[in-house]
Each structure stands twice: as C-alpha cells, then as structure tokens.
Amino acid sequence: MGHRIKNVPPESLGAELGLVPGxxxxxxxxxxxxxxxxxxxxxxxxxxxxxxxxxxxEMEVSCEKEEWEELGVEFEDDMLVTRVCKNHCVFCxxxxxxxxxxxxxYVKDDDWRMSLMMGNFVTxxxxxxxxLDRIVRRHASPLYISIHATDGAVRKKxxxxxxxxxxxAQLKILKRAGIQFHGQIVLCPELNDGAVxxxxxxxxxAMHPAAQSLxxxxxxxxxxxxxxxxLRPFTADEADDVVRTVQRWQKKCYKxxxxxxxxxxxxxxxxxxxxxxxxxxYEDFAQIENGVGLYAQLKAEFDEAMQGAVESSEKKxxxxxxxxxxxxLLHDMITAYRxxxxxxxIVPIENKFFGGAVTVAGLTTGSDLVRELAGVRCDAVMIPxxxxxxxxxxxLDDMSLEQVQQAIGVPxxxxxxxxxxxxxxxxxxxxG
Numbered sequence: 001m002g003h004r005i006k007n008v009p010p011e012s013l014g015a016e017l018g019l020v021p022g023x024x025x026x027x028x029x030x031x032x033x034x035x036x037x038x039x040x041x042x043x044x045x046x047x048x049x050x051x052x053x054x055x056x057x058e059m060e061v062s063c064e065k066e067e068w069e070e071l072g073v074e075f076e077d078d079m080l081v082t083r084v085c086k087n088h089c090v091f092c093x094x095x096x097x098x099x100x101x102x103x104x105x106y107v108k109d110d111d112w113r114m115s116l117m118m119g120n121f122v123t124x125x126x127x128x129x130x131x132l133d134r135i136v137r138r139h140a141s142p143l144y145i146s147i148h149a150t151d152g153a154v155r156k157k158x159x160x161x162x163x164x165x166x167x168x169a170q171l172k173i174l175k176r177a178g179i180q181f182h183g184q185i186v187l188c189p190e191l192n193d194g195a196v197x198x199x200x201x202x203x204x205x206a207m208h209p210a211a212q213s214l215x216x217x218x219x220x221x222x223x224x225x226x227x228x229x230x231l232r233p234f235t236a237d238e239a240d241d242v243v244r245t246v247q248r249w250q251k252k253c254y255k256x257x258x259x260x261x262x263x264x265x266x267x268x269x270x271x272x273x274x275x276x277x278x279x280x281x282y283e284d285f286a287q288i289e290n291g292v293g294l295y296a297q298l299k300a301e302f303d304e305a306m307q308g309a310v311e312s313s314e315k316k317x318x319x320x321x322x323x324x325x326x327x328x329l330l331h332d333m334i335t336a337y338r339x340x341x342x343x344x345x346i347v348p349i350e351n352k353f354f355g356g357a358v359t360v361a362g363l364t365t366g367s368d369l370v371r372e373l374a375g376v377r378c379d380a381v382m383i384p385x386x387x388x389x390x391x392x393x394x395x396l397d398d399m400s401l402e403q404v405q406q407a408i409g410v411p412x413x414x415x416x417x418x419x420x421x422x423x424x425x426x427x428x429x430x431x432g
Contacts, residue, residue, distance in 0.1 A: 001026075001032060001033070001034060002024030002025060002026050002052075002053060003024060003025045003033060003039075003075045003076075003077060003079055004022065004023070004024050004075065004076045004077070005019060005020070005021055005022065005023045005024070005025065005073050005074070005075060005076070006021060006073075006074045006075055006076045007021060007073065007074040008020055008021060008072075008073050008074075009072055009073070009074075011072075012071060012072030012073060013063075013065060013069055013070070013071050013072050014071040014072055014073035015072075016063070017050065017061045017063060017071075018061065019050075019052065019071070019073060020054070022054075022055075023052050023053065023054050024052055024053040025050065025052050025075070026051045026052055026053060026058065027050070027051040028042035028043060028048070028049070028050060028051075029042055029045065029048070029049050030049065030051070033079070034134070035079045035080050035081075035113060036078065036079040036080050036113070037113050037116070037138055037140065038134075038138070039079055041138050043070055043071065044067055044068070045065075045067060046064060046065060046066070046067050047062070047064055048062065048063050048064070048065055049061070049062045050062075050071075080113060082107075082109050082111050082114065083109065083110060083111040083113075083126060084107070084108055084109060084110065085108035085109060085110035085123070085126070086110065086125060086126045086161060086163075087110065087123060087125055087159045087160065087161045087164070088159070088160040088161065089158060089159045089160065090157075090158055090159075090160065090188070090191075090228070090229040090231065091158065091186055091188055091219045091220075091231060092108070093220050093222070094106060094108055095228060096220075096221065096222040096224050096225050096228065096354075096356075097222065097224065097354075098222070098224045098353065098354065100397055100398065101396055101397060101398065102389070102394065102396065102398050105396065110122050110123055110125070110126055112124065112127060112131075112135060112140065112143060113140075115140075115143045115144045115145070116140045116141075116142075116143060119144050119289060120144060121144045121145065121146045121184050121290075122143070122144065122145060122146065123145070123146045123159065123161075123164070123167075124145060124166075124167065124170050125159065125161045125163040125164050125166075126163075127170070132170060132173060135174070135179070136173065136174070136177040136179065139177070139178070139179060140179065141178070141179040141180050141181075142179070142180040142181055142182060142212060143174070143179065143180075143181040143182075144181065144182050144184070145167075145171070145181050145182070145183055145184065146183075146184045146186070147167060147171075147183045147184060147185060147200065147204065147214075148184075148185050148186055148192055148200075149185070149192040149196050149199075149200050150167065150168050150199060150200045150203040150204065151192075151196055151199060151200070152164070152165025152166075152167070152168070153165065154191070154192055154196050155167060157191070158188070158191055158192060168203065171204075171207060171210075171211070172207075174210060175207055175210035175211075178210075179210065180209065180210055180211075180212050181210065181211060181212065182211075182212050182213045182214075182215070182286055182287060183204055183211060183213070183214040183215070184214075184215050184217065184287075184290060185197070185200060185214065185215070185216045185217070186217055186218075186219055186220075187216050187217065187218055187219060187234075187242065188219045188231055189219075189231075189232055189233075189234055189238060191231075193238070193242065197216075197242075197245065198245070201214065201245075201249050201262050204262075205249070205252075205253055205257065205261055205262070208253075208257050208259070208261060209257075211261075212286060213259075213261060213262070213263065213286040213287055214261060214262040214263070215262075215263050215264075215265060215287035215290040215292045216242065216246060216262065216263070216264050216265065216268070217265040217267065217268075217290055217291060217292075218233065218234050218239070218242075218265065218267055218268055218271065219231060219233070219234075220357070220358065221233055221356045221357045221358075222354040222355055222356040222357075222358055223354065223355020223356040224354070224355065224356075225356070233271075233356075233357040234268075234271055235271075236271060236272055236273055239268050239269075239271035239272035240272040240273075240274065242264055242268050242272075243264050243268055243269060243272050243274055246262055246263065246264040246268075249261070249262050250262060250263075259283060260281070260283060263282065263287055263292045263293070264292070265290060265291040265292050266291050266292065266293070266294050266295050266325075267291055267325060267359075267360070270325045270329075270359075276295050276296060276329070277293075277296060278296060279293075279296045279297060279299070279300040281293075281296065282296055282297070285297060291360070295326075295329050297418075297419070298333070298417075298418065298419045298422070299333050299419060300419065301418050301419025301420050301423075302333055302334075302419030302420070302422055302423050303419070304419070304420070305419060305420040305423035305424065306337050306423050309423065309427055310427070311339055311340060311341055311342070311427045311428075312341065312427060312428045312429065313341060314341060314428075314429055315341050316341060316342045316343070316379055316426075316429050317342075317343040317344075317377075317378045317379050318342070318343070318344050318345070318378055318379060318380055318381070318382050318425075318426070319344075319345045319346075319347055319373065319376055319378045319380075319381045319382065320344060320345070320346045320347065320381075320382045321347050321349050321364070321369060321372070321373065321381055321382065321383050322346065322347070322348060322349065322361045322364075322383075322384065323348065323349065323351070323359050323360045323361035323362070323363070323364060324348040324349070324350060324351070324359040325359040325360060326348075326360070326361050327346055327347070327348035330346055331346050334346070334426065339426060339427075342426055342427075344426065345378070347372060347373065349361075349364050349368050349369060349372050349373075350368065350372065351363060351364060351365070351368055352367075352368055352371065353365040353367055353368050353396070353397055361384055361386065361387060362384075362386040362387065363396060364383075364387050364395075364396075365395050365396050365397035365399065366395035366396075366397055366398075366399025366400070366401075366403065366404045367395075367397050367399060369381075369383070369395075369404055369408070369412075370399075370404055370407040370408060373408050374407060374408060374409075375409070376408060376409075376410060377410075378410055379410070379411075379429075380410060380411045380412070380413045380429075380430060381408060381410055381411070381412045381413070382412075382413050382415050382425060383412060383413070383414060383415065384414075384415055384417050385414050385415065385416055385417055386417050388401065388414065392414055401414075411430075413425070413430050
C-alpha cells in the first residue's frame with residue numbers, strides 16, 4: 001500500500017531527502033504505512049529510514065532528525081478511509097432516521113482510529129486479531145468502546161453480529177497492553193438491564209484502571225421504527241431503578257477504586273424525575289460528550305459567571321429555544337437570578353421530525369423550530385450551537401440557519417454550549 005505524494009515544500013525534510021511529487025511512500029523503518037496512525041507512530045523517531053517508489057523503482061533513504069520532525073509533505077489521500085459498521089444493532093439510531101437529513105448522517109462508521117483521534121465510540125466487532133495486534137503495537141490509548149453487555153450471548157443478540165461475543169477477550173488484551181478505554185452502554189429495557197447490567201458493571205469495574213469510566217445512556221427511539229425490532233422507552237420507575245443501581249455501584253467503586261467509575265446520563269435522571277447530581281459528582285467529566293454531566297457543568301459555569309456580574313442597561317426580549325427535557329432545568333437555573341432588563345421566554349421545542357421519545361436539544365431540527373416559533377415576537381431567538389453542524393450553517397434536516405431566520409422573522413443567535421456564554425448573552429445581549 002503506497003501513499004502518493006502531492007506536494008513537497010522546498011524547506012521540508014521531504015525535500016532534503018529528495019522526495020518529489022508523484023513519489024509513493026511505502027514503508028517507514030521497514031514497516032508498511034497503512035494509515036495516518038502508522039504514519040504518526042513511525043515518523044516519531046530520531047533515525048529515519050524511508051522506502052518509497054520513484055518512477056516505478058523502489059528506493060530507500062535514511063537520515064537523523066528530531067523525534068517530533070515530520071516529512072512536511074502533502075499526500076494525495078488523507079491516509080484514513082473511514083471503516084463502516086458491520087453490526088445490525090436492534091437499537092441503531094441511524095436505522096430509525098427519517099428521510100431528508102444530511103447524507104453524511106446516514107453513514108454508519110465503526111472505526112477505532114476515529115475513536116483514538118476524535119473520541120468516537122466503536123464496537124471492535126470489525127477488528128480482527130491482526131488489527132487488534134496493531135492497536136496494541138501502536139498503543140492506541142485511550143479508546144472509546146460501545147460495550148452494551150459483557151455477556152457475549154446478550155451482546156450478539158443486541159448487535160446481531162457473530163463477532164460481538166469477543167468483547168471481553170478483546171478488552172483483556174487491551175488491558176494487558178496497558179491501553180485504557182472508556183465504555184458505553186446503550187441500555188434497552190428487558191434486553192441488557194437488570195442482572196445483565198449488574199454483570200456488565202461488575203466485569204468492567206474489575207478491569208479498572210484500564211477501564212477508566214462507564215456511561216449508561218437510555219436507548220434513543222424515534223417515531224420511525226417501522227419493520228424494526230420492537231423496543232420501548234424506559235418508564236419513570238425503570239429509570240429510577242437504573243439511577244439507584246448506578247448510585248450503589250458508585251459508592252462501591254469509590255470505596256474500592258477511588259473513583260465513581262460508572263455514570264448514568266442526564267437523560268436517565270430526567271426520565272426518572274430526579275434532581276441531577278452536582279458538578280463534583282462527575283469527577284473529570286470523562287463522558288460529557290455522552291450526555292453525562294452536561295447540565296451539572298453548564299450550571300457550574302453559569303453560576304460562576306453570574307457571581308458579581310452586572311447586567312447591561314439595554315432592554316432585551318429573548319426566546320431561548322431548547323429541547324423538551326432541558327427546558328425545566330434551564331428555567332430553574334436561570335430564574336434563580338434576577339434580571340432587571342431581560343424578558344426571557346424558554347420554549348421547549350417538541351421534536352416532530354424524529355418523533356418518538358426524542359427530547360434532547362441537539363436533535364432539534366430547523367423545521368421543528370419554524371413550526372414552534374413562526375410568528376414569534378422578540379429581539380432574537382437563542383439556540384445552542386449543538387443544534388447545528390460544526391460549520392454552524394445547517395440543521396439535521398438540511399435546513400439552513402438563514403432559512404430558519406427568514407421563516408421565523410427574527411434573528412436567530414447561536415450560543416456556545418457553556419454556561420459562561422449563556423450568562424453573557426442574557427446579561428449583555430448580542431451587540432449590533
């Protein structure tokens with residue numbers, strides 16, 4: 001496998017070694033360069049040997065360099081073709097998505113390299129022994145792994161993949177190699193809860209410190225499950241049972257391991273009608289991207305920003321659009337403080353696009369905003385930035401921010417996903 005060089009800057013190490021556009025990088029230090037993981041690992045050396053193909057002839061060149069120094073060349077490919085998922089999970093959210101979303105959202109990726117670089121959760125079912133050995137050799141740590149159940153039969157039933165029952169053997173290999181990982185459980189009523197959940201927590205806690213943390217999130221169910229395996233959401237009593245199970249294990253783990261280790265997502269507390277834990281309960285917020293401790297961190301940031309803050313004299317009328325589950329939390333957080341020049345309406349946006357039990361702000365679409373807010377009268381509508389893709393221009397249903405603004409008839413202002421930014425917007429507005 002070669003990686004063709006597209007550009008060689010004159011001042012680069014690659015130019016010093018005689019590389020030119022069109023050459024193909026084949027090996028570094030005698031090892032094949034499969035992808036960017038290999039490249040970054042193998043290039044980090046002081047004595048460098050490159051094997052490359054020049055005009056059809058295989059050539060080799062060596063040099064001494066600083067360990068951090070790279071070739072500085074540009075390749076035609078990015079050395080990373082995303083690996084797709086080979087599972088058929090009964091709870092797969094993508095299988096439940098309606099038509100009309102961005103095309104990229106229908107791609108099912110399951111790539112341990114993206115787990116290492118971006119924190120994506122992966123299942124390891126498409127990792128064979130050779131690739132697992134490469135993970136060990138490259139010391140790819142930490143990884144983020146979707147475990148769901150350590151009971152192999154249950155995991156195979158949930159993921160409908162014959163390789164799904166290998167998870168404990170794989171995790172033990174990672175542990176022996178000194179590789180750390182964070183685990184995730186998508187919890188489904190009557191599938192991997194109850195005794196299965198107890199076993200999963202117990203098995204993974206026993207793997208600490210290789211197993212760094214474990215997040216438990218409720219299965220996400222949309223209104224588009226025609227022809228799929230029947231699943232149902234958690235009842236309030238069932239969610240309360242999950243929270244109590246987590247709390248019991250947190251006490252045990254804190255006493256024995258010095259960490260709470262296992263965490264229920266904010267959504268479980270909302271379903272159960274429970275008060276969410278405080279900031280210190282989440283330690284280093286290792287699973288915040290999984291919706292674990294989002295509110296606690298937001299509130300802590302908001303409270304800190306409000307201490308001694310002075311509100312601007314400008315009269316403001318804002319509408320804060322958010323998900324159904326977050327609306328009462330934000331109401332309690334914000335109304336704990338007095339604003340003399342602010343009129344604020346917190347509007348929970350019902351998710352008609354996805355339907356089902358989808359209540360989180362991050363899955364709110366442009367069409368849902370337009371339906372709920374058309375004709376609204378205010379200075380601006382505030383939305384959290386996680387409603388939009390990274391470029392902050394498109395919602396999940398492919399509506400643009402501009403289209404939503406035009407349909408609503410008032411400016412839509414994006415607020416960063418942190419409490420300090422929210423406090424600043426409420427206190428000072430958005431300028432011109």
